Amino acid sequence: MEIFNTLTGRKERFCPRDPGRVGMYVCGPTTYNFIHLGNARALVVFDTIRRYFLHKGYRVLFIQNFTDVDDKIINRAREEGMDPHTLAAKYVDEYFVDADALNVRRADVHPKVSDHIPEIIALIEAIIGRGLAYEAGGDVYFAVRKFDGYGRLSRRSLDDLQAGARVEVGEQKKDPLDFALWKAAKPGEPWWESPWGRGRPGWHIECSAMAAKHLGTNFDVHGGGADLIFPHHENEIAQSEGATGMPFARYWIHNGFITIREEKMSKSLGNVFLVRELTRLYPPEALRLFLLSNHYRNPLDYDPEAMEAAVRAVNRLKTCLGLLREFLSGERSAAGETGRGENRLEAVLDELQGRFEAAMDDDFNTALAQAVLFDLTSEVNTCLHQNERRDRETLEKARDLFDAFNRVLGIFPEKNGRIALEAGALGGDLSQGLLELLIALRRDARRNKDFATADRIRDGLRELGITLEDTPQDVRWKISGR
RNA sequence: GGCGGCGUAGCCAAAUGGCUAAGGCGACGGUCUGCAAAACCGUUAUUCGGCGGUUCAAUUCCGCCCGCCGCCUCCA
Numbered sequence A: 001m002e003i004f005n006t007l008t009g010r011k012e013r014f015c016p017r018d019p020g021r022v023g024m025y026v027c028g029p030t031t032y033n034f035i036h037l038g039n040a041r042a043l044v045v046f047d048t049i050r051r052y053f054l055h056k057g058y059r060v061l062f063i064q065n066f067t068d069v070d071d072k073i074i075n076r077a078r079e080e081g082m083d084p085h086t087l088a089a090k091y092v093d094e095y096f097v098d099a100d101a102l103n104v105r106r107a108d109v110h111p112k113v114s115d116h117i118p119e120i121i122a123l124i125e126a127i128i129g130r131g132l133a134y135e136a137g138g139d140v141y142f143a144v145r146k147f148d149g150y151g152r153l154s155r156r157s158l159d160d161l162q163a164g165a166r167v168e169v170g171e172q173k174k175d176p177l178d179f180a181l182w183k184a185a186k187p188g189e190p191w192w193e194s195p196w197g198r199g200r201p202g203w204h205i206e207c208s209a210m211a212a213k214h215l216g217t218n219f220d221v222h223g224g225g226a227d228l229i230f231p232h233h234e235n236e237i238a239q240s241e242g243a244t245g246m247p248f249a250r251y252w253i254h255n256g257f258i259t260i261r262e263e264k265m266s267k268s269l270g271n272v273f274l275v276r277e278l279t280r281l282y283p284p285e286a287l288r289l290f291l292l293s294n295h296y297r298n299p300l301d302y303d304p305e306a307m308e309a310a311v312r313a314v315n316r317l318k319t320c321l322g323l324l325r326e327f328l329s330g331e332r333s334a335a336g337e338t339g340r341g342e343n344r345l346e347a348v349l350d351e352l353q354g355r356f357e358a359a360m361d362d363d364f365n366t367a368l369a370q371a372v373l374f375d376l377t378s379e380v381n382t383c384l385h386q387n388e389r390r391d392r393e394t395l396e397k398a399r400d401l402f403d404a405f406n407r408v409l410g411i412f413p414e415k416n417g418r419i420a421l422e423a424g425a426l427g428g429d430l431s432q433g434l435l436e437l438l439i440a441l442r443r444d445a446r447r448n449k450d451f452a453t454a455d456r457i458r459d460g461l462r463e464l465g466i467t468l469e470d471t472p473q474d475v476r477w478k479i480s481g482r
Numbered sequence B: 001g002g003c004g005g006c007g008u009a010g011c012c013a014a015a016u017g018g019c020u021a022a023g024g025c026g027a028c029g030g031u032c033u034g035c036a037a038a039a040c041c042g043u044u045a046u047u048c049g050g051c052g053g054u055u056c057a058a059u060u061c062c063g064c065c066c067g068c069c070g071c072c073u074c075c076a
Helices: A037-055 A071-080 A084-101 A117-129 A158-164 A205-215 A226-244 A275-281 A284-291 A304-329 A344-361 A366-385 A392-409 A429-447 A451-463
Strands: A002-005 A010-013 A021-026 A059-064 A133-136 A139-142 A179-184 A199-201 A219-225 A249-255 A258-260 A300-302 A466-470 A475-479
Touching: A002 A249, A021 A037, A021 A205, A037 A059, A037 A219, A037 A249, A037 A258, A037 A275, A037 A284, A037 A392, A059 A205, A071 A084, A084 A275, A117 A133, A117 A139, A117 A179, A117 A205, A117 A226, A139 A226, A179 A226, A205 A219, A205 A226, A219 A226, A226 A249, A275 A284, A284 A304, A300 A304, A304 A366, A304 A392, A344 A366, A344 A392, A366 A392, A429 A451, A429 A466, A429 A475, A451 A466
Parallel strands: A021 A059, A021 A219, A219 A249, A258 A300
Antiparallel strands: A002 A010, A133 A139, A139 A179, A179 A199, A466 A475
16 A cells, blocks of 8 residues: 655555554644535545545544634634634534535544643643743744754745745744744633643644644654645644654645635635535535545546536446345346346456555545446446346345445445435325325326326426436336435 | 646546556437436547657656646635
């Protein structure tokens, strides 16, 4: 298994700190708003990486924090006339609504800054103890020039950084490159008691403290969006390695941005798409498929046409899955006797599994892995529709492979590790009964060659979002659209 | 200015120093169907931004150029 490591700028063979185990820390959202598509990409990418480690048999400890103490939260709370803590708690809840929709699994631990103030203070004291930080007027700053190797992750020299560095009003840095570990409380801001007076943590320190608490030093994977490389992750390294003298994390993984019409999605450009809006427009399966449709390090351009293509692609998968289920449940012909000729599917399943793993082993190439999923779909469709020999055992193996791929890619909701497609139930027995009545009427009309009536029923139902498909045996219906 | 990335068919998007350049969407033709839908079969890049170089051989390695994007400031 090879992973591109931002720290070295190369793909490297993955070798965990402790054999058979993986410790991962991923920077989670600052909870001051609903999450947007960019957040969603990071979530889905790292959820998929985690799932793949699990697939490979590793025991994974996955930590994703919530930054619930931050300037943005304080400002937003002030605007809304809310208490910052209440506001942050609200958006933690809203985060889970969106993450669940995208089939992102819960982390093993979701630590919050507000629950780790003692750890943060202890870490700052350790850094001061090593002579790498100083107190100034109730603030504490990290002295960047005293830490050897600053800039290694982002490949920047101190001189390059010097040019862009600035000092905000009221800051008491000795050097413009220094950054705050602790900020003295201003009136009306949340605060905690500390050796430097009342205040709150700076932006970067919480991740160092929480990662150390839950994963120790030299843990395996640290991830986040590419915009976190500098300064956030660079500063985390400086703090953590400065405090302990030990390596912080072994593999640094960063996902690329979402762009909107080739431009970065950002608040200042006003082109931010919230997951909450998008899940109203598209099935979440399509959103997840889209988010994994190119390599995680490349930019991904959001575009309604691409989303429509993803919706259709998901329907293709769903149709195949539904057909497979029908055969296996015995609803459709006795699987086992039908067909003749070669059993091609049987022969090809192992190869597909091998290709899938090879794709994911190569720096989590989900685009290629998806291609294998579609190849599996084609093979199953051919087997089921053409007059090929097929048997229950092979079809079960094919279904197991679908389930295995989905346990990694997470496109469809799961139950006990298997794909769980909602049965397409209508709201209530009345609707269900009415639909069945209409289908029966249409069947009679077709028998009487009254195709005008038959088509009127089918077209009318389509308008209502129900698609009918005539098959030799019966009529199949499904809820289309969204 | 410094650092990094990208440019592959109508669109999205992988891979690869030589073997048919994946897969999805779309389009076209066919099979099936009362007609559809779904599915299947076939067609849809003699070519991988441009120009040079290395090589027996380059889309793939190197150099230059053009175009696009990101980071260097809060941001996934």
